[in-house]
Amino acid sequence: MTASPFEIEIPRGRVIEVQRDDTRVRRGGGLLRGMAVVWKHWKESFKLNRSYSQIHGTFTIEYPEERPRIPEAYRNMPILLYDDETGHELCTSCFQCERICPPQVIHMTQAKDPATGKPVPAVAEFIIEYDACMSCGFCAEVCPFDAIKMDHEFELSTDDHTQLTVHKEQLLRPISYYAKIAPTMWAEVRESALKKLQGNIRRRPDVIGLAPQLTEKIAARRAELAAQAAQAAAAAPVAPAAAPAPAEGRKLTPEEKAAKLAAIRAAKAAQAGESATPAEAAPATPSPTPAGEAAPPADKAAKLAAIRAANAAKKAAAGEAPATPPAAPDASAAETTPSAAPPSDKAARLAAIRAANAAKKAAAGEAPATPPATPAGGTAADAPADAPPAAPPSDKAARLAAIRAANAAKKQQSGDGS
Amino acid sequence: MLQTQELQVNIGPQHPSTHGVFRMLVTVDGETVVDLKPVFGYLHRNHEQIAEANSYLQNMPYTDRLDYFNSMANNHAYAMAVERLAGIEVPERAEYIRVLMVELTRILNHASAVGFMINDMGAWQTPLAFGMREREKILDLFEMASGARLMCNYFRFGGVVRDLPPEFIPNLRELLRALPAYIDELERLLRDNEILLQRAIGIGILPPEVALSYGVSGPVLRGSGIPYDVRKAEPYSVYDRFDFDVPVGKVGDVYDRFLVRIEEMRQSKRIIEQVLEQLPDAKGGHINPKARQNVRPPVGDAYARIESPKGELGFYLVSDGSTRPYRYKVRAPSFINLTPLADMCRGYKVADIVVILGSIDIVMGEVDR
Amino acid sequence: MYDMLAALINGALGWGWPEWALNLLSYILIVTIVLVVAPLQMLFFTYYERRVIARMQDRVGPNRVGPEGIWQPIADGVKMFTKEDIVPQAADRIVHFLAPCVVVAPTVLMFAVVPWGPGMVPVDLPTGLLFFFAISSISAVGLMMAGWASNNKFSLLGAMRAVAQMVSYEIPAVLSLIAIVMIVGSLSINEIIAYQTGLIISNRDLPGIPDLGLGWFVFTPVGFVAFIAFFIAALAEGERTPFDIPEADSEIVAGYMTEYSGMKFGLFYLAQYVLNFLLCAITAIIFFGGWQGPGVGWLYAQGITPDNPNGNGLFNVLAGVLGVFYFLLKTYIFFFVMVWLRGAFPRLRIDQLMDFGWKFLIPLTLANLFSAALWVAFTRWGPAEGMLITVGWSPVLRWLAAFVVTLAINLGVYLWLTRVYAASQAERRRAELEELSAAA
């Protein structure tokens, strides 16, 4: 062949020509050498080869008897997790996984609060079509509540096809199971997952959100706990029962519920009133930097103050209910329907307006937009439970106004409270 | 006197030795091939149309299914294309992990490609079994890191899903100890085996100028004597920090391509050793924290190409500012390496067609998309 | 075998049957033994091959059906029986039906002349070896019929290739055996085995040698080259790896067997494996002394006392059993080598296979014939036949001279032939190119 006219210089390496030496007369030497290699393999193959550095020895794994070791990161089909103690499912049906799933095989419906008909952060019906799922692991990655994880179970073959559309009952696994199969991965996300679970449990009316197979068990435990509570009736009104099973602390008396609702509605009204932002239609559009939400920085501070005022009002009104409604419009906020405020809680609304004015005054004075309240995006976009984000020193005034508003609200509340 | 008319032989889609569903309509005169018409499209899954309906991240698992032998290489090309489009930069450690994974795929691809080619020549799966054993070890490593053996879906825009598990590096070092022994043994078994020489030397010659005019790439191009390797021509990611050689053939026949692939396995091992030396520690982070889950790149287009084991794999993306690519095009090396098949097979025997096809090493997933 | 059986029935049972009845009964017994042994060997060989080739590829091979997979061949057999037997619509019915029979019958018939142990040969034909190869060539006709009757382009091409290969590789096979027949002087297989007694040097050449049954032909240069040539030709005849073109699945799907399914396909499979067993057996018999081995001759000698010249029962039986053991051991070792080659080598193209057969193997065996003649001249001829040089030499010296001369000739021919063969390949390409450029 003519010298190839395509000289290309190679940085950090040289062009090596493969030695063909095809002109040498071959007399069967190569054949014998090949046979020697195969003979060595035959001889060695009576030993097992399970290590990475061995190239001889039988490497077949006799499957049913001898199972291959599955690494921790192994992902097959998604499963839902529920907490062993409380029996609550971690999933709050935020639809993130349904949206990210490339083959769109996850289908879910949000649970409704039977009494008020409003949606509750729990999932009613959750279906995954196992036959179309390609176990890519996206759902496990995007889930903000670590509710859906990838399982290690791969013997899923069935002869009847309908079984492959898996419903919530078959999908649920206890957290202990997942901790066993993926210890380090669960350890990383354990605290945040459980904390969020507590947050969600508080906002789930009685039975909703319980792992179905545990409902009778939980009902029984609740009955027995209620009995204990009855004997200890004389005790001072139980401080917000952090330690005892939060399940029973969660039972709101009807009037508490009304108060809570009012507070939320007030915050809603305040929010709707001032901020010119278009109504937050969907509870949380996935795009953390929603193009539409270019709210001018000034009114953001106002909204902040309003929210803080609502918190204070609610805390004061609800008395022992520890949970504060999630102020920030984070993904999991229950959708607050802007229904008309009932006359009885005008006071709360008044306090909220006053707080808003104070915040506006403060906002007008201080530096440009404080950083968006919640760290949008990132893997777990979760709203801090209640502590207002550490506003940079420059908007101290805003905080001052908030505190003043809070006192005003408390004074107002204690005035007409019982 | 002895009139032999030309025979239309159909080496059909379900023929045992066409890699996947690929048909060749061969006009044969006696034993010699007069003309060959490749027919493919049997595995067309409308990949690029689906990609336009998915968001950028949702496409990542689909790229595993392009060249289902090297899912890591496909991921790498796609991730680079989107990063170039959206302007996301990748931390050091992630770049090194990516190079490590792609070089491991190159080894497993060449090990099985050589195995399949010799298998088409008739050696009853012995070299293939040796290749598959090494491939199993590498797939176990992938399973440790990404969670799946074949459909790894390991790369994200701005890094990789998960950092390497603690037991990954020790196992890899052990594997690197076994690799040279495997490659030498493969050479001892096959390199100057008289029967293989007869079946490979002077068969399926692709002269350099014809290879250039067809635009083939990868071991097929280097087998014809042109030292073009994307990792050297346009060093992407951190390839400019490693020194490795580019093996090149002389004549451009099946034997050259076979030797080039074996030599490339050695070079990949060299690269992996250098990666292990220079691997930055964890503080660099395996993913860029600011990289968004759902990318919404600005309007514009980008083309990223890597040296996948089969050749130059490129992704061309056009973004209209929304979360879904406006246009998504894959430059598949197998598809382009397949085009000179008719010229390469003309004049050789029927038994050689299958060996020449094996030496080009195609995967139908990538050809048909 | 027949006389042993006749003696057994008459002597042991003492029924004193008429001659023809004894004859008939013993032959019926022999035929049944042969017809039972052939399929059994085939079943064992399929299992043996799959296990050995699996071990060579670092895997385990079938070990699920029965302990260590022993019933696997039975399972395959049952599968073959139960599979539906499809006859293509446009096929030539009668020929399609007859083809497997014409392929299997001769292969099983070849068992007639194969001696299993001392005296244990179904039919002791004086022209045993020639019979063996004559019958084996009939199966080529059967292949042709199968290829033609399936009325399918691929199977016809496959049949033609198979027949061309078998016919053209029969020549080197027979030629290499003729070299041994020249040394032994007779075509009878028993005679060839009896010749191979003694240690390294057969005691027919050198009476003094203790009879350890190791005087195999493979230790002589003539025998060694004949062995290599015969084994390669046997590979081609039995369609084993470097030469399994006919059913080369990479080109033409299963060659002449494409249109056969169910038991007919099973018959082809049976014929192929039985033929492989027989070829390994013949290699063991001709070059490695068949049932000869240390101890067989000695046991036989113990039995012979003055009063019963042909040895008493017990010692004969013992010698026989040891002989059969040696024979089967050697045959299985050769089949192991066949499987070993299958694991290590790719396949030759049909034209390369023909080139190799005609341009390398046949010249090699012809040269070997010449050196065989020299061997006989040196070791056995005296002045009567014109060999004057070795008139006074002792048998050992003559044997050594023969060894050296034939070794020199064979080695020289081998080296020269490899160079010529390699040169001819390159030269042909150059010549074609020249002729084209001249024409253009």
Place this chain on the structure above:
Amino acid sequence: MEVVVQVVFGLIALFILVAAAMVVSVRNVIHSALWLIACFFGVGALYLLLQAEFLAVVQVLVYVGAVSVLILFAIMLTRQISGEGVRQLTSRWPVVLVVTVLLFATVMAPTLINQQWNVPPAPPLGTPEPIAGPAELGRGFVNEFLIQFQVVGVLLTVALIGAIVIAFEERARRRRVLTLAEELELKRLRERATQTETPEPVEAEPVARETRPASEG
């Protein structure tokens, strides 16, 4: 013992005759070839009956093993086989029949007339073994029949060389399909040839993919 031999002989003879008849009368040429092979087998069996084992085995080896395979090859490679359309008998078949019977009679009549049907008694003991075994045949070939042996050898070699010549001639005539490398080699040779005549250099730029060259065969 004689009766059994006669009976077996009769059977074999009948088998050979039937096979021979079938060879001629069967429509499909392949079937007739197969009947021919059956006929060869019959002849082999006859030899065995005459205790000439070597001849029987050689008959099987040569005729059934090699000749019949070549006949089958020849039939399959040449013309179409089924032969449905071909008329079996020419229109004037009675005339043909009469002529063959006459010819047959002229040959058979003299032998049949003065033939005594008794089988000659076995020759007295001690007479030399008739030439039957391989050893005697071998000696016969190199002693008495040396010339005939050499002539047959030459004849066979001539036949072999003839076959090769025909094959080569056919191959030369057939259109030679060029591989890509050969084409480029030829192009380069031709350029060098034209270069020597027309001095201006033709530098070898990467050739565009030429259309399918009409092969110059």
